[in-house]
Amino acid sequence: MNIPRRQVLALGAASALGAATPLLRAQSTWPSKPVRFVVPFAPGGTSEIVARSVAAELSKQLGQNVYVENKPGGAGVTAMADVAKAAPDGHTIILGHVGTLAVNPYMLDNQPYNVDKDFVPVTLLAKVPNVFVIHPDVPAKNFQEFVAYVKKHPGELNYGSAGNASAGHLAMEYLKLVTGMFMTHIPYRGTGPQLADLLAGRTQASSAGMPALGAYIRSGKLRAIAVGTHQRIAALPDVPTVAEMGYKGFETSQWYGILAPAGTPPDILKRLQEESYKALRSSAVTERFATDNAVGGGGPASEFAAFIKGEQKVWSDIVKRAKIKPD
Missing domain, CATH: 3.40.190.150 (Bordetella uptake gene, domain 1)
Incomplete structure (x- = not known):
């Protein structure tokens, strides 16, 4: 029996549409849970x-x-x-x-x-801008004094981070590289745990974002000494950038x-x-x-x-x- 060409094409199109329907339906109903x-x-x-x-x-x-x-x-x-x-x-x-x-x-x-x-x-x-902070007990009022103090006491200070390869870990290692400082890295399982030890004075420095640090900086529980952006940030207008401190081109966020x-x-x-x-x-x-x-x-x-x-x-x-x- 000969089937008209128009009908064959119609059947083919219907078959193709039927095969594609599950995928189309899956996409159109996302998310289904x-x-x-x-x-x-x-x-x-x-x-x-x-x-x-x-x-x-x-x-x-x-x-x-x-x-x-x-x-x-x-x-x-x-x-x-x-x-x-x-x-x-x-x-x-x-x-x-x-x-x-x-x-x-x-x-x-x-x-x-x-x-x-x-x-x-x-x-x-x-x-999110990286902010560098220290515990108030560290005898340094600003970035230059902090760098000088760490260089005078190599290996005596510890800095915490949210963990290996976290943004804070990378920012501090980058800072150590350009300044020639040496501090020991203490990795934690998140920013919350590492901030608990920093606030208690068990570690002395850290780098994180304003969402995690802002309240502690404003209350004086932590001292902000620098930001990693090219320009100062609105929340900390008096805190200089690392680049301003003589490390041209430094940028990390x-x-x-x-x-x-x-x-x-x-x-x-x-x-x-x-x-x-x-x-x-x-x-x-x-x-x-x-x-x-x-x-x-x-x-x-x-x-x-x-x-x-x-x-x-x-x-x-x-x-x-x-x-x-x-x-």
């Missing part, structure tokens, strides 16, 4: 503050709960390995940052994933963005980027970011991918020169 937003550090730090601020708005916009899951340990490797193996359906995402994306590939010999192949960038969420497991459908990635852009411009997030001197992102995935590549180039060199190793 709560979205797990993994943060590679313990509660209490800038990373969690950024993630929770954005997650709260995404939950409202998407009609599904976007919940933050803190998963500290292993310089972020534990969390990254978990998400790399997650189903690429848009229901598991991770907060990427300078340590996991731009430093670990050059600091760690073996990782159970490839950051460039096993993850796909979605969007940059925020850049914390940055955070969303990544998903490789293979996540492009339509889901695009919607997640668009919804993140919308969340970052909500009054709740912009007000919080303004208070913390954070600069919101939200641009396309290609822009975030190019940014990561640029950071990898910068930090691969710093890791080599500063001989940064996991403690």
Whole structure:
């Protein structure tokens, strides 16, 4: 029996549409369940503050709960390995940052994933200035006095960080490199735990973002001696930049963005980027970011991918020169 060509084409189109329907339906109904937003550090730090601020708005916009899951340990490797193996359906995402994306590939010999192949960038969420602080008991009123004191007492002071390859660890090692200071690094499992010891005077210095440090600086429990940005920040107008102190070109900031497991459908990635852009411009997030001197992102995935590549180039060199190793 001969079937008219028009009918054959119609049947073929119907068949193709039927095969594509499950994928189209999966994309159009995303998210169909709560979205797990993994943060590679313990509660209490800038990373969690950024993630929770954005997650709260995404939950409202998407009609599904976007919940933050803190998963500290292993310089972020534990969390990254978990998400790399997650189903690429848009229901598991991770907060990427300078340590996991731009430093670990050059600091760690073996990782159970490839950051460039096993993850796909979605969007940059925020850049947060690094602030360098010391405990008030340290006999130094400013940055110059601190550098002079550490050089006079090499190895006697300890600085804490949120963990190996955290933004604070990298900022302090970079500072040590350019100034010639020597302090011992004490890694913790998050900014919260390391701040507890710094406030108690068990460690003497640290670097973190204003979201975590602001209240303690304002109360006098910590002394801000420098910021890592090119220009001074509005929240600390009297605190100089490291570059101002004679270390030209010094710049370091914390940055955070969303990544998903490789293979996540492009339509889901695009919607997640668009919804993140919308969340970052909500009054709740912009007000919080303004208070913390954070600069919101939200641009396309290609822009975030190019940014990561640029950071990898910068930090691969710093890791080599500063001989940064996991403690």
